[in-house]
Amino acid sequence: MSQAHRLPKLLKMLRHYDDPVSGADLAEALGIPLSVLYKDIAVLRAVGVEIVSEPGQGYVLPPSAQLPPPALSEPTNALSDELIFYTHPLSRGGIVHWMLEELGVPYRLVVLEYGATMHSPDYLAINPMGKVPAIRHGERVVTEAAAICAYLADAFPEAGLAPPLSARDDYYRWLFFAAGPLEAAASLNSLGFQPNAEQRMRLGSGDFATVIEALAAAVNGRRYIAGDAFSAADVYVGSHIGWGMQFGTLPRRPEFEHYWAGLQNRPARQHCEMFIQQALTQ
Template sequence: MALDLTLYTNPMSRGQTARWMLEEVGEPYDTILLGYDDGGMKSADYRAINPMGKVPAIVHGGRIVTECAAICAYLADAFPAAGLAPPLEARDAYYRWLFFAAGPVEAAVTNKAMGFVVPEGREKMAGYGSFDDAIATLEMAVSGDAWICGEQFTAADVYVGAQVDWGLAFQSIPSRPAFEAYAARLRERPAYKRQKEIDNALIENMQKDG
């Protein structure tokens, strides 16, 4: 029987972040795996869901949500019993850092990884200023022993945490004590562990089949 919530993903993609969020939510969901080819993400059927032809995407009750940060924020609101979003009057840090990671951090890290350098004197046009500024600000956001929104773990920690976790694993962000400590706390979460177990098994099967 088809469920009301479906994840479109590939285990070797940012779909891992969406799955982690779904595991934190704790609601049952279907998974549709898509390859990086014309018959998968680039197919006409999938482009009807995401014209960009990329994963992840979720469909919930006929509603389509793409982009990892949006998926995290949507699921937190769609399933409030999971407690993954602060009350509306306390969402300043939640929105601030969720979208800082989706905007300046994502752009800064991607540009650096691809060898793009902002010309001197043109930092204001880049949005994130410089890679060093973006990383120093991210470090400030995750410093300390609490979560992004204090004692409450939220969807912002899933998205920001995924950026930090992947960045450390692939060395696209520098190893610093605040990042390492934050990632270590994230990796102890049961939902994080379930996501890694699921996606690592899928990757292993794909590699065997390949």
């Protein structure tokens, strides 16, 4: 059920109760996780709907509460479009999977096998590279994990996974630093290629040691990479740091370990980790 459909239904349920109703009961009745309910309530409050929280009891909608604007009464095209996620559990799709779980929005997961299915005509129409991840959101197709994370953060602003436009300097900088110089330098280094001085000038990634020092300085002493709140940049940068240390493509520096320790136990990431572990046992 899309958020545009859930919000009017949630309001109708709250109007039905004179006494506070628990978040768990509301989430169960709507068939959604409790984390999604919290986000829906935050959206309604943000547009002026007075939903009162009674500590230890639940939520109540006062009789005097104003109705939401008409835009919330009917599904919009953006919110009602189906979101399809193409992935493989042992791929960079894990980054997008984590992002989707942080959003808490409905999506359809399509697992593709390496080889034939990723190179089928149907999927090549989605991504001519024959690689995952990719998403289709209504008629819109987005590939490349960093681009997908940035798109999803903007497509679902109620999740709060992108800073305000006036504060996106570090957000864009480190999101695409990880997608560009970091990934290129780490890949070249893992293949045993050490560029000479002339080659480093021609490569956008420069040399591996310089990239690592820049990234270590960026996360040193910081809980989040782009300000005081968790964002899509943490999903992307954190994934590269976590997996890089696990598989030996990045060094286990104290700066990386401290930053990753603050991210790896997030419920959304743990859910994706279970998906990966199940794939490894099959």
